[in-house]
Amino acid sequence: MEIVAQHLQDQAITRVAAADKDAFGRSSFNRYYYAAFIEARNMMSKLRVEWVRLPHKQIPTVLRESVGQDLKHAQRKAVRLEDKATVQACAAAITASKGLADLLETSFATRVVADYRLETMVLFVNHDYTLNAVPISVARHWPSKARGFSSSILQGWRQAGV
């Protein structure tokens, strides 16, 4: 999915016709969102099997509430055991849960604009472009960031033994 998004991004930059640039540009935002979402959903299904069915919009809430609380609870146990490595792993996982929740919300909102708000045009400035004030130079890191945050959450979660 990420390579598809990169291809669409290249097309948006190299095409000449304005309508083509807009179409490829907005689709690239959509695909970067999906690539990030898939990373997050894979990770969530490893935390709890039933979380594979969570609707897109509920994942940020679950990350901020259930996942964050369980990690904090485990972190307190690790403090009592003087298990510094787990305290750190939980701290990184807690930060990652918030980071991933924010990322999913921002990218989801951008995806709604890309797919349904056709009157909001993609704006091109040299080799960069933005949709609803979100630059593609930020969006293109969504999948990789989602992968990084997910990996931290999973590592913290395993050590926590929740």
Added chain:
Amino acid sequence: MSDYSTALRALFAEARVAITGDIVLDDESNDVYVQTPLTVGSDGVKSPSRTQLLGLKAAAEVLGLRLHVLLVSGLHEEFESLLRATLFLAFPDVLRNVFCSLGVRTALVWVEPKQDLSTELRKAIERAARKFCEVQGFSFEGLVTVGDANTPNKLAILSTLREIAPTNVEKLSEALIAKDFVIPSQDWLARRLDTYRRAKNLVFNANKTYALTIQSFRQLGTTKRGSTSPDVTRLLALWKEYR
């Protein structure tokens, strides 16, 4: 401009919170997404504040909207792209991506390496990331490597032992591997267990089995929250053993 958008813009203007881009309403629900620039003053005070955001959320709820404020930090984006460029330049062909989470004055750095990092290389990257953060006036909270080998720490080892104790190194090793941990060797695990024995977290019995001490039980605590309760997992483990 639609009604919800006009009403929300008025709320934000009243609270003196700026809006970037268009307001996005998800057609399938009443979720509404608003981007707002986040600034941190030299005194470390965030704007908009948490109180302002909670007030806006409550006011939006009166209008029947579930408000999601998306904070956009120009500082974060700039910091991150500079850090990325710095580390890419210092360690060419080693890293796939670099990004960070910024607190008010703290930074946690993530790196995604192209292949497994040697200990020396990891330390060198950590030093470079620390230096970058400190020069920018942020205290460095640590480096997280995406896809690190996942060996169990003390909490995971003791919690697993608790479920199946008394048990030997072989069985404990199997139980940890079943939880997706990597055990470098049984000798590695035996040495870990010996460290915990000296810290009075467990006892080594004459028949070469290990069990937790009362001190560990107190430190691990318990909950009655269904399947995550250690008492429940212990019972399930016993049932598997003796059924």
